[in-house]
Amino acid sequence: MKHDPGDKSVRVTREDVAAAAREVGVEPGETLFFHSSLKSMGQVVGGPDAVIDGFLDVVARQGTVAVPTLCNWAPGEQGLVLGRWDPATSPSYVGAITEALRLRPGAVRSDQATHSVAAIGARAEELTARHGVSGLRRSPFTPEAFAHESPWQRLVDWNAAYCFIGVTFRVCTMVHFVEANLAERALERVGDRREEMEAELESWMKPGPFPGIRIQDREVMEEMLAAEGIVRYSSIGSATFRCARAGSMVRRWIEIVEADPERCLSDEYLALVERYS
Numbered sequence: 515m516k517h518d519p520g521d522k523s524v525r526v527t528r529e530d531v532a533a534a535a536r537e538v539g540v541e542p543g544e545t546l547f548f549h550s551s552l553k554s555m556g557q558v559v560g561g562p563d564a565v566i567d568g569f570l571d572v573v574a575r576q577g578t579v580a581v582p583t584l585c586n587w588a589p590g591e592q593g594l595v596l597g598r599w600d601p602a603t604s605p606s607y608v609g610a611i612t613e614a615l616r617l618r619p620g621a622v623r624s625d626q627a628t629h630s631v632a633a634i635g636a637r638a639e640e641l642t643a644r645h646g647v648s649g650l651r652r653s654p655f656t657p658e659a660f661a662h663e664s665p666w667q668r669l670v671d672w673n674a675a676y677c678f679i680g681v682t683f684r685v686c687t688m689v690h691f692v693e694a695n696l697a698e699r700a701l702e703r704v705g706d707r708r709e710e711m712e713a714e715l716e717s718w719m720k721p722g723p724f725p726g727i728r729i730q731d732r733e734v735m736e737e738m739l740a741a742e743g744i745v746r747y748s749s750i751g752s753a754t755f756r757c758a759r760a761g762s763m764v765r766r767w768i769e770i771v772e773a774d775p776e777r778c779l780s781d782e783y784l785a786l787v788e789r790y791s
Contacts, residue, residue, distance in 0.1 A: 518680040518753045524556030526751035531568025535677070537748040538757040542574035545637060545674040547760070548581060549687070550611045554680025555751035562614035565679070570635065578635030580642075580665070580674075581612040582687050583623055585630070596656075599627035606632070608685075624665050628655045629687065631665035641665050651694040652701070654716045654724055660694040667691075673761035680753030683736035684729050688760065692767050696725040696779075699772070704790045711790045723783040727771070731778035735767060742766065 540546055546569050558564055569579045583606035587595045598604065601623045606612040615621055616632040623632040624645035633641045642665055646658020649667075653660055660666050666688065669676065676688060683689070697715060701708045716724035727735075736756070739745045744762050748755040771777070775784060 518551070518554040520551075520553040520680075521556045521752035524751040526555045526558045526564075528560060528564040528568040528571065531565050531750055532571045534748040534750045534755045535569055535572040535675075535757075538675070538677070538746040538755065540569075540572050540675045540677075540757070542572070543576040543636075544573050545578040545580060545633075545635075545641065545669065545672050546573055546677060547631075547669055547674050548579075548611075548677040548679060549681050549685050550581070550609050550678070551680040551753065552610045554753040556753075558751070562611040563618075565611050566615050566618065566634070573635060576636050578633055578637040578641060579615070580631055580633035580638070580669075581615050582606070582608050583612050583616050583630045583632045584608045584687070585628060595627050601625045601630060611679075626656070626658050626664070629659040629666070629690070633665075641668050652697050652712060652715055652717055652724075653690060653694040654718070654726070655690065656718050660691045669760040670764050671761065673759045676758050676760040676763060678754075678756040679750055680755075682756070683732040686732055688764060689727050689732055689767075692764055692771070693725050693727060695764070695768060696771060699768070700725070700787055700790075707790055711786070714786060723780065723786045725771075725775075725779050725783050727778050734778075735770070738770060739763060739766060 585604050586607035606616050616623055618634055621632050621634045622638045622642050624630045624642035626645040631642055645664050646661040647663050649662025650657035651660050701712055704711050714722055716722040736745055745756055745758045
């Protein structure tokens, strides 16, 4: 994970976290989702809970704070993930703050083995409910991960504040939602050959081409979105704080990729699309 180097001489408080969120436009009643590196900020007084509480102060009683609580597995062990998965006990592998939020009293977590989300606040239950129950989408992960009925779709539909503490778009999980949507849109365009093309795409434990966006191109996309005012910046201690609106970010990301697919999509995937066009 690429992150800002933390400066231990910098002291960060709950109030500093809240101030940064307000600076990028987060308001009471909203949903705020974030990726994070605790150590990037410096010395956080109160640890992970101070970060969570700072965001809760901003969104207030009627708002919601959420994080990714992704699980980990070794290469070749995908098949074991589903058997080991328990939303109540499976730890989050994407940072100390995400695990702290998952374990907080009142937090709820979506029931999906690879790309779960945990949340606390007024819309936490609504955000995390029925993850992948309907509207499945093709992806290299389970088809439930970025389904139409999922926290990721709701973050987009609600135009939630999608934020990063001390990390860049390299760790943006929403990129996989974008990829799944790109594949879905390509399948819709081929009409009655949809099933034939779909069978060739990569999916859970099945190799094949897929519109995977390269890690380095995610940071290029961040720069492009920032130039259009979609990504806004502040700081929390020694960490850069980034924030975009999920709906605006995803819609523009899809537009940019579809306008110039050669920019970041693999030759293998582009050849597949060409064969079915």
